[in-house]
Amino acid sequence: MFLDFTSEVESLLKAALERRGFNVYMEGVNSLALETSPHADLASSVAFRLAPVLKKSPVAIASEIHKALSKSFDLVDRVELKGPYLNFFINRKFLSSVVKQAQVGDPWKGKMAGSVIVEHTSANPDGPLHVGHIRNSVIGDTLVRILRKAGCTVDAEYYVNDMGRQTAMVVWGIDHFKLDGSKADHAIAKVYIAANKEAEKNPLVAQEVAALIQHYESGDDPAVAKKFVWAAEYAIGGILETLRRMNISHDSFHWESEFVRDGSVYEIIKNLEKTGLTVREEGAFQLDLSRFGFDKKMVLKRANGTTLYITRDLAYHRWKAAHSEREVDILGSDHKLISAQLRTALKLMDIREPEVVIFEFVSLPTGSMSTRRGKFISADELLDEVEKQAFIEVTKRRPEETEDFRHEVARQVAQGAVRYDVVKVSADKATVFDWTAALDFDKLSAPFIQYSHARACSILRKAGTPAQFNSDLLTGENEIALIKKISEFDSVIERAARDLKPHQLATYARELAESFNIFYRYSPVIDAETEVKDARLALVNASRNALRETLDTLGIPALETM
RNA sequence: GGGCGCGUGGCCUAGUCAGGAUAAGGCGGCAGCCUCCUAAGCUGUAGAUCGGGGGUUCGAAUCCCUCCGCGCCCGCCA
CATH class of the missing domain: 1.10.730.10 (Isoleucyl-tRNA Synthetase; Domain 1)
Structure with a gap:
């Protein structure tokens, strides 16, 4: 297919350049200055790049290259010299072989290899996916499919945020309001919104929520743990149903709590301590990344000893790095800073960084969306x-x-x-x-x-x-x-x-x-x-x-x- | 205030990373095409100082500087 034609043009051009001793600019991406063009199937403007070095006109250089080109073509029909440009055209054999190859099977399957973990969606279990979330899901799932088509083995993962404040708020909400029997994720959103409303007028809510977080993280109260797991599973159930409607599915799920229970979060903290960049300020354990250009310190542990999303996420990323050859995170633009900090922290521990795909926000004509305030289109x-x-x-x-x-x-x-x-x-x-x-x-x-x-x-x-x-x-x-x-x-x-x-x-x-x-x-x-x-x-x-x-x-x- | 991202015809967008030969689509406007394989289609036409200014270059929507506008972030939230 087209890549075959491209590589033939590349070798033709490379050979011609070598023959003329023009191998000055053979380094780097697209050093042959190839591009698709309305004037050719593939055009090269490499003569322009050589001109200052060779101190000759691009037209003269292109002409010399043109003369030095091998005349034995496979998929190339002809090479036309058009001023400083070299225009390559595909031949009949190429066209016929495309039609023939495309009759059966999947001739476009790529030659990439290796295992890739793509993490996408990973929405908090506090409500249904809205029209902003699905940008994450669709970009993520499409990338999963593209990477598979390219030849990679891909694991699509959902990271379940079961330990965060939002989930605790949901648990508190379920305890104080009733789930109304509507679709699970929508029912969860209702109690979550109600809980947030209550928290605004009653400061006691925040304390109770903090207590819930502490109990869940320490694991000292099985009843609390049960509530968290149930709430997260209930909400995720609804979310997955929506994803299925969009033809999206995940291969595996990792829960934040997993990395607390197996102790890896604490290993991460220990390893970061070894860098000598950690400090304890006002009771909170923090990582000072100012020498990397971050003016705000990264908090690893609250004053009350509980960990934060970022800490658990570091542990998850260490796991991902160990279980793949390439990892991709799909994140909203609100995660730009935090993911840059995360990558820096991983680098400090000598752990491979993820490739991060950031997508900008989807807003409503009336302003930005918010699950907490119930302002969203699901x-x-x-x-x-x-x-x-x-x-x-x-x-x-x-x-x-x-x-x-x-x-x-x-x-x-x-x-x-x-x-x-x-x-x-x-x-x-x-x-x-x-x-x-x-x-x-x-x-x-x-x-x-x-x-x-x-x-x-x-x-x-x-x-x-x-x-x-x-x-x-x-x-x-x-x-x-x-x-x-x-x-x-x-x-x-x-x-x-x-x-x-x-x-x-x-x-x-x-x-x-x-x-x-x-x-x-x-x-x-x-x-x-x-x-x-x-x-x-x-x-x-x-x-x-x-x-x-x-x-x-x-x-x-x-x-x-x- | 600082960091990151974005700014392309009336509206939405591709092209920007790897600078090249007339700036590409859609919506909307106007004008056409169903005795013909599904008209959710096809064709033509009008409409752009590629946010402003400066610079680099033989050549800039694309790279650099600067200004303006918009978005996101700057929580012991995620």
């Missing part, structure tokens, strides 16, 4: 509404279908629409939640891509896949553009897996669907003359497979009819 509500709208849209288009069919399509369209809306935006862009946009199923959305896939399936249902075909007959501009787009899947995956940027795959998915739709519009398949028909059917099959794999990697259902 993921369940969003999914319900989107599904309702999708049902209306399906019914408009397929009124003759059964209600079951329309509901099932609506469910899968909604699932995709919600995921795509979230993943299509780069993580470092803050967004404002907008109902109108969320309920719009037009071009920059999952249904657009699902629809292309369904169209391909429809053709294949009618005409089948050809046993024999001659892909050299696929010479139309739209056909060639589509084949190229299909071939790019592997390079998109590799890049997204390396940079941890799932939105790049979302962009690719849209482009792929667009290419297919244009082909669909201009290249009739079923009515074409036999040989052309078979070749086009093969291309439809290749497109269907590429669309299916792309959707699958985005966690979006690939509907065969909609």
Whole structure:
């Protein structure tokens, strides 16, 4: 696929540069200055980089390189010299091999290896996921899928914050108010909000909550421990149900308490003590990171002896580092500082640091969300509404279908629409939640891509896949553009897996669907003359497979009819 | 006040990390395309001093400096 073409161009260019003795700039990323371009399948502007060193004009250098290029090509058709640019073009063999490879199996499966732990969602068990949380879940789950597609073995983990103040507040809330029997996570939110309200007017609540934390951490009261575990499990149960609605699941769960019970939190504290950077101030045990640019000290233990989230998280990260070759954390922008401190502390202990993907906040038109104040739009509500709208849209288009069919399509369209809306935006862009946009199923959305896939399936249902075909007959501009787009899947995956940027795959998915739709519009398949028909059917099959794999990697259902 | 992130047509966004050859999509606007494989589609058109200013460079949306605006953080919360 495209990576094969890329590496051939790289070796051609490298060999030519060596032949001319131009190996000055052969270090570093993209030293050959290769890029995709409207002027070529792959273009190099390396001549510009060599010009100041060689003291010659870029045009002259490009010309010399061009002359020095080997003439024996495999996937390259020709190299055109265009002023200072070297333009590489793919050949017929490449196009044919893409169509052929894409007929069966998963030719885009990457060659990356190694075990990766991706921690995502890890929302506190104090309420349902809201439209901000799902940015974490969708980015995380999409990265899990991308890394797997790239060839890695991935463990998706949920870190359950059962020891924090929020959970203690929930436990206190359950003791003083009634869970009302609504969906577990929503019921938990109600008592949590009520408890917070109570705490605002009654200072005794804070004391009781602190006592709960102490008892749970010391393990001296089995009844308290039972309450914490029950509350967290109850809330997480509801959260997982919501995640399932979005086609998201975790492979393993680690509880904060696990790292207290096995003593590793205390080992961490001991190890940090050895750095000589710890101090006791006002009774609290703290780590001074000022020499690394953090003006606030990192508190490891409260004055009352209990540990904090950050301390337990250090222990969890030590465990993750020991059980993987690469670890990724998905965190909201409110964790920027704390995660930087965490990485510094890990470095001090000589523990491998995680790669951290930070996403910016999702806010409401009325301001930022808050579970504690009950100010949020839940993921369940969003999914319900989107599904309702999708049902209306399906019914408009397929009124003759059964209600079951329309509901099932609506469910899968909604699932995709919600995921795509979230993943299509780069993580470092803050967004404002907008109902109108969320309920719009037009071009920059999952249904657009699902629809292309369904169209391909429809053709294949009618005409089948050809046993024999001659892909050299696929010479139309739209056909060639589509084949190229299909071939790019592997390079998109590799890049997204390396940079941890799932939105790049979302962009690719849209482009792929667009290419297919244009082909669909201009290249009739079923009515074409036999040989052309078979070749086009093969291309439809290749497109269907590429669309299916792309959707699958985005966690979006690939509907065969909609 | 300090740290980090963001600022691209009326609105939302890609491109920025690895500087290159006419700044790319969507929504909305206007004008077209269903005797033709699902029109959740396709085509055309109008609309951008890439937040402002300076700098580096043969070349800057992209790198550096500075200013402005917005977001997040600066808890013995997570």
